[in-house]
Amino acid sequence: MNLHLQRAGAERWTFTRLLLLSCILLLVITLPAAAHGIATGDKGYIQEISGINIIPFMYLGAKHMVTGYDHILFLLGIVFFLYKTKDIGVYVSLFAIGHSTTMLLGVYFNIGINAYIIDAIIGFSVVYKALDNMGAFRVWFKYQPNTRLTTLVFGFFHGFGLSTKILEYEISPDGLVPNLLAFNVGVELGQLLALSGILIVMGYWRRTQTFWRYAYSLNTTMMTAGFALVGYQLTGLILSF
């Protein structure tokens, strides 16, 4: 990777960043607004049902993951430079073990963490992974943190993010454990679906020369998105006081 290639990437990143930022803004603007007194959508549905509902909860778990852009961005960061199926399996499993553990514990023991704070940490995990991919830690600190361990640790934080959202759903205590496990299986299924999509797109892209030209810019763009998520959540935190 020589210098003039880097610069070529640097000139092109602005467009990609604008595109991504506008996507994030769109997501922020179109957050659901409900009329007073009636919960609608997934939350409304969950508040209407009780007892064991395995398939519906699996669906909700998968939907949560596939539409959860913060989780997807982190996943993209993890597999960005992984080519071997074995490596992808190891890292994605570590992430899954991390978020399953804290999600189940968080809901079961009703550990309520401020949603804004946890989502800001998740945003930071995206920033961290992008910097990690860019080799920033070796350049800045002459030290490379253990990538497997950090994947597991950030997995824990992502799990608390999931549990915080599930607690907001107010799931009925009747059939809670089977429903939670079903939700968790759904989350993993959703993760596999999202991962398949990411890997197919990356597969096409890695075969071209442009991958190495844009890899740096895309990680920078991902970092931008991560910073935007952190800012969005912290603003929400401040406004909530």
Add this chain to the structure above:
Amino acid sequence: MYNTTPPKRSELPSSAQLKRSTIIAALSALVILVVVILPSEYGVDATGMGRVLGLTKMGEIKTQLAEESAADAAATTASAPSAVNQPVAATSPELTSRVDEIERKLAEVMLKQQLRERVSSTRRPVESAPTAPAPTVTATPVILAPAPAPAPAVKSDQATVQLEPGQDIEIKLVMKAGKTATYRWTANGSVLNYDTHGDGGGRSISYVKGRGVPQDEGELTAAFDGNHGWFWRNRTNSPVTLSLQTRGEYESFNRVK
């Protein structure tokens, strides 16, 4: 430069493999869309699989809630003052008297209507179980002329209603702040979802909610002047008979919807 080593050609997928993966992904997405997503989100079940998996019911509940939420929002907007209520600039005495007459007739009709609703606590004749009490409701005398509201004495009411699957009902007591009513309701062997709540003077409060509850009893203390009571919905797949008994210091017992 990067936290990685460049891949060998052999570590990258071949073009044929990628094409195959794309086709499989597109077909899987189509199947997931038709069998899972459309039933779960819109209750649209082309294959019948959604019903089997319990996902179509999710879509139906979501659609129903969205409609209710929209109706709720519309009702809130409708109750806002509109141009119709503004005073007319050029009012003739003749016009005023006609309007007065219309308003008087309207008030009469509305009172009669309220009374009818109060007396018939059931939407249709209930094929009630022998144990279910017959709906009897004490009606307050109708006072057309404005009179000082009498201090609420202790009242008691009861109602029995049959709810079809998916059907809901709301019964409210008109109460002054701090007044208390004891209540007891039962789903007569089945279960109901309920929300004990109050509203009035632009305020609303939810006292307690429950899902799949066979019965409940207790005391309801009004947090502020307004309507306080219950919303029930039958989420089972068969009709449920609801019986409610109330007793306490409230002004009237009304079926809201």
